[in-house]
Amino acid sequence: MFRIFSKFIFLTxxxxxxxxxxxxxxxxxxxxxxxxxxxxxxxxGLVLRSILRKDIRFIGKESLFKGPLGFIFxxxxxxxxxxxxxxxxxxxxxxxxxxxxxxAVAMSPEGTxxxxxxxxxxxxxxxxxxxxxxxMVQFNFGDKKVVISDxxxxxxxxxxxxxxxxxxxxxxxxxxxxNSVL
Numbered sequence: 001m002f003r004i005f006s007k008f009i010f011l012t013x014x015x016x017x018x019x020x021x022x023x024x025x026x027x028x029x030x031x032x033x034x035x036x037x038x039x040x041x042x043x044x045g046l047v048l049r050s051i052l053r054k055d056i057r058f059i060g061k062e063s064l065f066k067g068p069l070g071f072i073f074x075x076x077x078x079x080x081x082x083x084x085x086x087x088x089x090x091x092x093x094x095x096x097x098x099x100x101x102x103x104a105v106a107m108s109p110e111g112t113x114x115x116x117x118x119x120x121x122x123x124x125x126x127x128x129x130x131x132x133x134x135x136m137v138q139f140n141f142g143d144k145k146v147v148i149s150d151x152x153x154x155x156x157x158x159x160x161x162x163x164x165x166x167x168x169x170x171x172x173x174x175x176x177x178x179n180s181v182l
Contacts, residue, residue, distance in 0.1 A: 006047040016044075020148030022054050022135060027102040029151060030127045031056055032165070033137040034119075036108035037174030041139055045106060046076065048137075048146055056104040059093075079105070090125045097130035106137075109165070115179045124162065128154045136165060142173030 010016050023029065033045060042060075049056045057077040065073050065080040073080075079096070081089055097103055109119035127134045133151035140147065149168060154161050174180045 003050050003053065006050045010044075010047050010051065014144070016144045016146060018048065018051065018146050018148070020150075021052060022056070022104070022148060023133075023151055026133060026151060028097055028100070028130065028132045029104050029135050030123060030130070030132055031104060031106035031135045031137055032109045032123050033106055033139055034109050034169045035139065035172055035174035035180040036110050036112070037176040037179035040175050041108075044139060044146070054104065055102075056106050058106045090122055090129060093126045094129040097126075097132060104135075109169075119162065119166065121158075121162070124154060124158065124165075134165070136168050138169060138172045139174065140172045141175045142177075 011018070022031075033041065042058075045056075045058065055077070057079060059079045059081050060073060062080040064070070065078065093105070096105075107123055109123055111120045111122070123134070126132075133153045135151055136149040138145070138147040152161075152164070172180075
């Protein structure tokens with residue numbers, strides 16, 4: 001029922017288009033969605049995974065998982081991240097990939113909705129360490145499109161790979177364009 005409602009609201013009422021799909025033949029992958037400029041990106045991600053019938057988890061700041069609504073974020077498939085202290089999130093996420101036969105998780109390469117100068121690199125090291133591809137997802141509010149890339153397998157040339165990833169998102173308009181790193 002939620003899937004039908006999601007399709008109607010997202011595709012018919014909001015008039016967004018979905019281009020591409022997540023792979024069915026790959027059991028593990030990391031999703032990065034950008035630009036992350038608004039709280040609207042979260043419900044769009046939930047609606048997208050519902051429409052496409054994918055079990056994609058997400059990471060979010062730890063404070064979302066506290067208080068009376070915290071259980072909802074866990075129930076929706078979230079993993080809390082403590083951003084206030086230096087923890088080894090990369091190794092933790094690699095371990096999560098390693099203990100599952102099938103696992104997909106989404107994160108923002110910016111790490112925040114606020115304006116930043118560049119993408120963080122944690123997602124890259126997670127994908128490299130877990131030996132999983134990166135699926136890039138554009139949340140383009142300018143064209144009302146969500147565009148899902150083919151799987152991208154990081155190489156041993158981080159600079160070249162990050163440039164490729166940056167170029168994929170270049171020019172995409174977030175909900176609040178002035179917060180966009182792009």
